[in-house]
Amino acid sequence: MNMNEEIDLVKLEQATFRTANQDGLTEFWMGLMIMAIGMLLVSSSFAAYIALIIIFQVAVTERIKEKYTYPRIGRVKLKEESEIPSTPGWIAFAIIAIIAISAAVISTRADYAVVILIATWAPLLLGVVFLWPSAYLVERSGLKRYYAFGISTLILGVLLFLIPFPHPADRMTLFMLFSGGILTLAGVTSMLRFTRKYPILELEDVGVEQEE
Amino acid sequence: MWALSKKNEPDADLEIDRVIHEPSRLKIMAQLYVVESADYTFLMKQLGFTWGNLSSHLTRLEKEGYVLVEKEFVDKKPRTTLCLTDAGRKAFNRYRAIMKDVIEELPE
Numbered sequence: 383m384n385m386n387e388e389i390d391l392v393k394l395e396q397a398t399f400r401t402a403n404q405d406g407l408t409e410f411w412m413g414l415m416i417m418a419i420g421m422l423l424v425s426s427s428f429a430a431y432i433a434l435i436i437i438f439q440v441a442v443t444e445r446i447k448e449k450y451t452y453p454r455i456g457r458v459k460l461k462e463e464s465e466i467p468s469t470p471g472w473i474a475f476a477i478i479a480i481i482a483i484s485a486a487v488i489s490t491r492a493d494y495a496v497v498i499l500i501a502t503w504a505p506l507l508l509g510v511v512f513l514w515p516s517a518y519l520v521e522r523s524g525l526k527r528y529y530a531f532g533i534s535t536l537i538l539g540v541l542l543f544l545i546p547f548p549h550p551a552d553r554m555t556l557f558m559l560f561s562g563g564i565l566t567l568a569g570v571t572s573m574l575r576f577t578r579k580y581p582i583l584e585l586e587d588v589g590v591e592q593e594e
Numbered sequence: 595m596w597a598l599s600k601k602n603e604p605d606a607d608l609e610i611d612r613v614i615h616e617p618s619r620l621k622i623m624a625q626l627y628v629v630e631s632a633d634y635t636f637l638m639k640q641l642g643f644t645w646g647n648l649s650s651h652l653t654r655l656e657k658e659g660y661v662l663v664e665k666e667f668v669d670k671k672p673r674t675t676l677c678l679t680d681a682g683r684k685a686f687n688r689y690r691a692i693m694k695d696v697i698e699e700l701p702e
Contacts, residue, residue: 401636456634
């Protein structure tokens with residue numbers, strides 16, 4: 383970078399985001415959350431599981447990062463990143479949770495025709511909703527491959543909308559399990575690749591000054 | 595002219611900040627500009643600097659009041675957090691504005 387090169391802060395910010403999130407933890411937690419919401423449609427006892435994820439996600443993530451991420455790539459706090467999850471991705475999950483819980487509540491009280499209508503359209507609607515976090519990740523990271531998640535969930539939503547199911551709620555459960563599973567798998571893969579790519583930096587690797 | 599007054603003397607308001615202008619320090623300033631804070635390890639890996647190189651440039655930037663260096667011990671381990679100060683952000687923005695003018699005024 384010198385006077386003849388323009389300082390591209392957007393690209394720099396995207397590169398920083400990529401480095402900071404390459405441990406796969408974000409995808410892992412998002413995937414778990416989506417699968418748990420999907421299972422809520424099968425059994426209401428999964429509400430406790432969702433509550434546990436929400437309560438302990440930040441603390442557990444920080445502990446994992448302390449052990450695996452920070453010793454490898456260091457510590458960075460990105461802009462607009464707060465201790466409480468509030469990024470558009472998490473807002474999208476809140477919307478999904480509200481839709482899923484509302485659908486579950488309505489299904490116990492509303493007319494059966496309404497329930498069928500909700501259960502039929504929900505995967506398609508969520509397929510569209512999932513384009514949002516996907517586009518957000520593309521914007522933050524500069525990596526077009528994040529569109530793959532949004533597009534694949536949209537295709538999944540369309541397919542589940544078109545395929546007839548014996549029980550309408552199965553569509554939604556399958557959609558959430560598949561899309562959550564894809565994310566969780568992507569997170570675990572990233573995590574494995576990350577731990578292999580970056581060895582843990584010892585104090586002597588980074589300089590004796592750190593021991594002061 | 596971007597850095598000269600009407601009397602053909604350097605204009606203090608438009609003069610290039612030589613502390614930031616040094617390529618390594620410019621990289622550090624730009625990196626810290628796009629984050630809230632980072633530690634030594636992250637900057638070293640992200641910028642490809644050695645510990646000594648990074649340390650010497652950060653000392654200069656800290657002396658200039660552009661970078662805040664916070665040292666603490668967490669679980670008996672040292673942790674150094676670095677971030678740009680308000681003065682650092684202003685100086686960096688000013689540097690970018692001046693450099694933009696310089697580049698725009700260059701002949702084709």
